[in-house]
Amino acid sequence: MRLLLVEDDRMIGESLRSALRGEGHAVDWVRDLAAGRASLASERFDLVLLDLGLPSGGPTAAASAGDGLELLAELRSRRDPTPVIVLTARDAPGDRVRGLDTGADDYLVKPFELDELTARIRAVMRRHGGRSEPVLEYRGVSFDPATRRVLRNGEPVLLSSRELAVLEALMMRPGAVLSRAQLEDRLYGWGEEIESNAVSVYIHQLRRKLGADFIGNMRGVGYFLQPPPAAGSDR
Template sequence: MRVLLVEDDKPLSAALSQSLRTANHAVDCVFCGKDALNAVLDDQTDLVILDLGLPDIDGLDVLKSIRQKSKAMPVIILTARDKITDKILGLDAGADDYLPKPFEMDELLARLRVIERRQGTAATAIVSVNNVSLNTQTLELFIDNEIVSLPRRELMLLKALMENAGRIQSKQKLESRLYEWGEEVVSNTIEVHIHHLRKKLPDKFIKTIRGVGYSIPQKGS
């Protein structure tokens, strides 16, 4: 998942982004409300983690602006404002979740997984297509009940495809799920990852839609 982290405390932002990347999320970091709103307009973000105490625009106003632009964009508030009245204000302003600081990273990751399941096609952490199963929580891949090891990028790519089984995913959309701002992406990167995945997956599991992107079959097809 492509996460936009809006946190003006740079040491905390660095620690959070590292933990999110370890959990196989792509993370873009901004440190003020203006940059957050510009990033949301780029339409490459899957979820926003939003601090409220920003230096230029109050986080609640940022949230309200996000909601004007996107009703569906998931937003988790992560803030030191821990009073129940603050939580009510945040949720009423359109937040999907509200986590006061200090917090446990495992809890934040669990809340992200809940939102992922809500957005995706799977009701549980296990996404299965025919004889291929992926645990989106542990990122363990099973083919015919045998565990298969994949590099991080290939796992992220396969996850994006399996969560959208039956729907075409463009090359640009897949790149946005795997790579963050500033990362150099050569023109054939996705093709290379797809090539390596196909060597490990059942024959014709990933279908190329020429000039459009890639898809995998729906369960049973």
């Protein structure tokens, strides 16, 4: 998934970005409200991790403090449904209530364990996608986001982190056609060099490991999971 991390603390930001990339996510990190606004206005993210005590940004950033709830309220006022998890040291019940009532999908108090954060990310994405089951399954292939384990007809399949990212994107939206650019967004954060044929290479590897007819291609548009063969088909 592509995540936006809005966090002003350099140590926390660097640690989270590194850890979440290690979990297979593309993570873009900004450190103030102005950069968060600009990012959400120009890019699409699967989920936002939002600190609350943030600099406002811009030319007066050094003297101006802001509140991440402002950004959250703006996001919801324009009916942007992007899931948001608040990450903050504010632990009073009233703070939690304000965060959730402003539109946060979850609220996590610092300090926290990475395992808890990643579990909450998965839970929020399940709710956002209208799913209750934790494991993604399609045509004999199952993918467990918690363990990053893939099975095909009950047998384990070894995939690289970027092959997993492409597979997860497709399995979260079975039947939808995802463009090359949409899949690249799942693979690369800002500042990472995008290889021109990377998506084609990962699709080729997934077809080799999961079956040649598992992923379809709509020429000039993008990739999708092939529907199950019709009853009585020889395929």
